[in-house]
Amino acid sequence: MADLPYTIDAEVDATDVVCPVTFVKAKVALEELDDGQILAVRLNDGEPVQNVPRSVKDEGHQVLKLVDNGDGTYNLIVRKVGD
Amino acid sequence: MAFTNEQLERYSRHIILKEVGVKGQKKLMEAKVLIIGAGGLGAPAALYLAAAGVGTIGIADADTVDISNLQRQVIHSTPDVGKSKVESAKESMLAINPEITVNTYRKFVLAKNVMELIADYDFIIDGTDNFPAKFLINDACVLAGKPFSHAGIIRFKGQLMTYVPGEGPCYRCVFKEPPPPDAVPTCREAGVIGAMGGVIGSLQAMEAVKYIIGKGKLLTGSLMTYDALTMEFRKIKLPHRHDCAVCGDHATITEPFDYEQAACELN
Numbered sequence: 001m002a003d004l005p006y007t008i009d010a011e012v013d014a015t016d017v018v019c020p021v022t023f024v025k026a027k028v029a030l031e032e033l034d035d036g037q038i039l040a041v042r043l044n045d046g047e048p049v050q051n052v053p054r055s056v057k058d059e060g061h062q063v064l065k066l067v068d069n070g071d072g073t074y075n076l077i078v079r080k081v082g083d
Numbered sequence: 084m085a086f087t088n089e090q091l092e093r094y095s096r097h098i099i100l101k102e103v104g105v106k107g108q109k110k111l112m113e114a115k116v117l118i119i120g121a122g123g124l125g126a127p128a129a130l131y132l133a134a135a136g137v138g139t140i141g142i143a144d145a146d147t148v149d150i151s152n153l154q155r156q157v158i159h160s161t162p163d164v165g166k167s168k169v170e171s172a173k174e175s176m177l178a179i180n181p182e183i184t185v186n187t188y189r190k191f192v193l194a195k196n197v198m199e200l201i202a203d204y205d206f207i208i209d210g211t212d213n214f215p216a217k218f219l220i221n222d223a224c225v226l227a228g229k230p231f232s233h234a235g236i237i238r239f240k241g242q243l244m245t246y247v248p249g250e251g252p253c254y255r256c257v258f259k260e261p262p263p264p265d266a267v268p269t270c271r272e273a274g275v276i277g278a279m280g281g282v283i284g285s286l287q288a289m290e291a292v293k294y295i296i297g298k299g300k301l302l303t304g305s306l307m308t309y310d311a312l313t314m315e316f317r318k319i320k321l322p323h324r325h326d327c328a329v330c331g332d333h334a335t336i337t338e339p340f341d342y343e344q345a346a347c348e349l350n
Contacts (some may be wrong), residue, residue, distance in 0.1 A: 017088060024095045028086060031105045059101065 006064055006077060009037040014052070015044050015073055022048040023055045026078070030061060033080045038064070041076040049074050090182075094136055107296035108136065114295045117141040117204035119192050119220060121168040123280030124234050124287060125210030126158035131288040133176035133183055137295070140176060141204060143188035144168040155277035192216060194339040197223040206291045207231035210284065212269060214261035215342035221246070221254035223339045225330045230294055232287040232302075237273050239311040241283035244302050244321075245290045251304030256324040256331075261342050276311060283309065 012029040014022040026041045033039060043049050053063050053076055062079040069075060086094075086105075097103045097111075114137050118125045121144040132140055148156075148163045148171050156168075163171040169187035176185050192200060192211075197219055201207055207229055209220045217233065224231040224246060233254045234243035246253050286307070293299045308317045329336040 017091070020099055021088070021092050021095050024091045024098045027098060028091065028105050055099075 006038050006079070008040045008077070009033060011040045011042070013042045014048065015042050019047050019051050020055075023052050026052055026056055026076075027059065030056070030059075030078065030080050035080060035083050037080050039078045039080065041078065042069075043074050043076055045072050045074065049076075052076060093180075093182075097135070102298040103296055107298070110295050110297070111136050111292065112138045114206070115139040115141070115204045116206045116208065116291050116295075117143065117201055118208045118210055119143045119200075119216070120210030120212065121146075121156070121158065121172040122152065122210060122212060123155040123236060123275065123277075124284040125208065126156045126172070127281050127284035128208050128210060128288040128291070129158055129172055129176055130179060131285060132291060133180045133185075135288075135292060136180060137183065137291075139184045139186065139204075141186040141188060141200075142169050142172050142176075143190065143192055143200060144172075145189060145191045155275065155280045157281070192219065194219060194341045197339050198227060201227055201229055204229065206294050208287050208291060209233050210287070212271075213344065214267070215344050217254060218258075218261055218342060219339055222329050222336055225253050225255075226337070226339065232290045234283045234287050236275050236279045236283050237268070239276050239279065240309065241279050241311075242306055242308045243283055243286055243290075244306045245294075247294070247301060247303050250301075252321050252323045253327060253330045255329050255336075256327040257306060257321050259328075264343055279309075279311060282311075 010029055010033055012025055014025040017025060029039050043052055056078050057063055060081050062081055064079055065077040067075040094108050097108050098105055116132055116137050118129050121142050129142060146168050148159045148166050148168055150164050152159060158175045159171045167189050169189050173185040173187050201223055207224055209217060209231055211217055228248045230247040232245050290301055293301060306319045306321055325332045328334060
């Protein structure tokens with residue numbers, strides 16, 4: 001995945017919940033954004049990192065990057081597609 | 084309105100659905116549905132709508148819980164026998180979902196009170212068991228411009244249709260007038276298989292949910308029938324009638340009125 005320049009418009013922490021609520025939190029946060037805005041979702045390693053990127057792609061959004069925070073969590077960077 | 088983590092978990096299977104999402108769940112939480120009849124049809128409809136988080140649910144019924152109700156009216160339990168049906172229903176709904184508001188109306192729905200009763204609600208579910216009530220609810224909803232779900236069950240058969248103002252026929256377009264009192268047996272006399280209320284009442288809840296979230300196609304313009312013995316669903320297309328007495332071009336019914344009840348009904 002090529003590094004694209006982006007600025008994060010909103011962040012959500014989904015490390016306090018388990019699947020599928022991780023995706024639900026991401027989805028709720030995405031619904032508040034406008035087309036083209038960028039969301040960072042903080043996820044625990046394991047199931048959330050497996051599932052959430054695929055689920056947001058299925059909804060038509062664009063996954064830009066998955067950043068390893070080095071503490072067992074990842075930041076998933078998503079561009080919202082659609083209104 | 085922001086969701087709490089608990090609400091996100093409670094409604095997660097809804098919010099995940101593309102057709103519901105956050106917007107649809109918020110619409111459900113802001114919606115007001117009135118269920119007339121806390122019996123075989125009203126029981127599953129009320130439970131599913133409460134579970135779905137429909138913000139305000141009204142329930143109207145004059146009866147008390149009888150042991151003969153429990154074979155199909157799954158919102159009531161054995162310890163509820165003798166209790167008013169609306170109170171018993173309210174307790175079951177709030178046990179499933181304490182976030183909602185339940186309004187109880189322990190009364191028969193009649194011409195004198197029906198307009199006031201439906202006025203505050205977005206969608207009405209007819210879960211009654213007699214023709215006078217079904218025609219009354221139809222006429223009132225047409226006159227007030229309210230969408231509603233009609234249903235009826237007997238023996239191994241059930242039917243339902245949905246009325247939305249300006250879209251397709253009303254119940255009176257299809258059936259015109261009630262049969263003479265005692266011409267058709269009530270389910271008390273004829274019997275009804277318990278799960279029939281579950282099937283048809285759940286479909287009524289489904290129609291209410293789809294209407295509220297504004298997704299999918301409703302049963303407007305067709306009557307659905309279900310025969311459990313042959314295991315056949317049929318969807319019969321029905322037109323709006325321009326000569327309908329309540330929703331036609333020259334309507335003669337301008338206010339709700341009561342038909343005579345079969346002698347046993349009001350006891």
